[in-house]
Amino acid sequence: MADGILLERAGVPAVSICTGSFLLPAQAMARAYGFGGFEFATVPHPIASLDSQQIEARARDVLPEVLRILGLES
Amino acid sequence: MPSGETTTQNDTPLADPAEIRRAMEYYADRGWTDGLPVVPVTESYLAEFLATTSRDPDEVLMPMPQLNRQCTVRLAAINAALAGCRPDYFPVVLAAWESLTREGYATRGIWQSTTGTAPLLIVNGPVRGRIGLNSQGNVFGSGFRANATIGRAIRLGAINALGLRPHQLDQATQGTPAKYTACIAENEEESPWPALHAQFGLDPSDSAVTAMIIRSCLHIEARHTTVPEQLALDITGTISRTGALIHETISALVVLSPEHARLFSRAGWGKADLSEFIYQHAVRSRAELAAVGKDAVARQTRWRLPADHPDAVAQEPPDDPDAPVQLIVSADAIQIVVAGAPNAGVSSIVETFGPVDRAPMVVKVEEKK
Numbered sequence: 419m420a421d422g423i424l425l426e427r428a429g430v431p432a433v434s435i436c437t438g439s440f441l442l443p444a445q446a447m448a449r450a451y452g453f454g455g456f457e458f459a460t461v462p463h464p465i466a467s468l469d470s471q472q473i474e475a476r477a478r479d480v481l482p483e484v485l486r487i488l489g490l491e492s
Numbered sequence: 493m494p495s496g497e498t499t500t501q502n503d504t505p506l507a508d509p510a511e512i513r514r515a516m517e518y519y520a521d522r523g524w525t526d527g528l529p530v531v532p533v534t535e536s537y538l539a540e541f542l543a544t545t546s547r548d549p550d551e552v553l554m555p556m557p558q559l560n561r562q563c564t565v566r567l568a569a570i571n572a573a574l575a576g577c578r579p580d581y582f583p584v585v586l587a588a589w590e591s592l593t594r595e596g597y598a599t600r601g602i603w604q605s606t607t608g609t610a611p612l613l614i615v616n617g618p619v620r621g622r623i624g625l626n627s628q629g630n631v632f633g634s635g636f637r638a639n640a641t642i643g644r645a646i647r648l649g650a651i652n653a654l655g656l657r658p659h660q661l662d663q664a665t666q667g668t669p670a671k672y673t674a675c676i677a678e679n680e681e682e683s684p685w686p687a688l689h690a691q692f693g694l695d696p697s698d699s700a701v702t703a704m705i706i707r708s709c710l711h712i713e714a715r716h717t718t719v720p721e722q723l724a725l726d727i728t729g730t731i732s733r734t735g736a737l738i739h740e741t742i743s744a745l746v747v748l749s750p751e752h753a754r755l756f757s758r759a760g761w762g763k764a765d766l767s768e769f770i771y772q773h774a775v776r777s778r779a780e781l782a783a784v785g786k787d788a789v790a791r792q793t794r795w796r797l798p799a800d801h802p803d804a805v806a807q808e809p810p811d812d813p814d815a816p817v818q819l820i821v822s823a824d825a826i827q828i829v830v831a832g833a834p835n836a837g838v839s840s841i842v843e844t845f846g847p848v849d850r851a852p853m854v855v856k857v858e859e860k861k
Contacts, residue, residue: 469802
């Protein structure tokens with residue numbers, strides 16, 4: 419969660435992806451860095467117990483959101 | 493007021509109880525508590541804590557750069573006072589912070605983790621008697637101010653100095669009751685063996701704190717055996733339960749009651765013999781691990797998971813599914829202390845976090861002369 423913020427601060431466009439269950443701690447981390455508006459992309463929880471196809475589906479589904487946060491045309 | 497005297501108007505307390513309650517509510521409203529009331533702290537009261545140490549109030553005890561926070565001597569003192577410590581407990585609190593920092597998991601972010609660990613503090617040496625730390629009956633329980641408040645001082649420091657609040661940066665899925673407080677003293681007087689701090693190089697007349705990162709505290713009921721191998725296997729079976737297996741291997745602190753320690757000692761066993769026995773016997777077969785979906789390890793984290801998981805390290809099916817898989821990496825992963833009352837064959841296993849293969853972080857208590 420901190421890595422995306424640190425990359426942005428270093429001038430590297432970055433999007434941190436977490437499951438919805440981690441959004442509150444992610445936002446708390448962003449506030450700890452004085453970056454309360456940092457936007458996270460979220461995917462449904464859980465991740466740890468998914469198979470490869472389900473993981474790929476999660477990645478496909480979140481991609482438009484990642485591009486939107488980066489400010490790119492999808 | 494001495495007993496037997498009656499209250500007169502002149503005995504009216506100087507502080508207004510309503511004002512004290514208002515101060516306590518203020519602390520609670522600011523989120524500066526663990527849910528229980530705290531002791532209001534003034535500059536003059538803080539000075540009494542800082543006077544017990546020669547350390548600079550601005551010295552950093554625990555850095556937490558990933559959270560933009562740190563715990564200094566001054567912040568540790570404020571939180572010790574909030575927790576209800578007496579000023580003379582503070583050197584023990586300082587040693588506890590130093591041991592936790594050197595232990596390493598806290599600064600690497602384990603207090604933010606879903607696992608939900610807590611620090612356990614083990615205190616050795618003469619400071620136990622001087623400040624009234626309990627090492628005997630109900631050692632994990634309530635009833636002793638020094639145990640209760642020294643452990644709580646660390647929790648309040650984690651909340652207030654490091655910003656580790658639940659539902660925010662503390663992401664514990666369930667946590668553990670030990671997150672309120674967990675501080676025991678070793679019952680050196682009723683142990684047949686060298687105390688923990690003496691075992692790791694300090695003089696028995698020194699005082700010391702050893703901090704460990706724990707999740708669970710499980711108890712062993714073994715009141716009737718007199719055979720050391722039977723008791724050691726009972727302990728080992730509890731340590732090697734499959735539910736404890738986060739990583740490839742596990743570690744534990746065995747807190748023996750004086751009765752169990754003497755059973756081993758009478759048979760000629762030392763602490764090292766028991767650690768070695770547990771190390772040798774803490775095994776599960778590949779088939780047992782497969783039955784609970786923990787027969788493989790993840791590529792990066794080395795967490796245990798099912799062999800067909802996409803992140804599992806590929807492995808050949810075993811020739812013998814009943815062949816033992818070692819669950820402990822070295823005898824150093826099993827530490828032993830003696831605590832509790834000498835009244836029953838009841839002991840505890842404290843599940844320590846991570847695959848430990850080194851000596852515990854024993855830190856001397858520096859009491860200002």
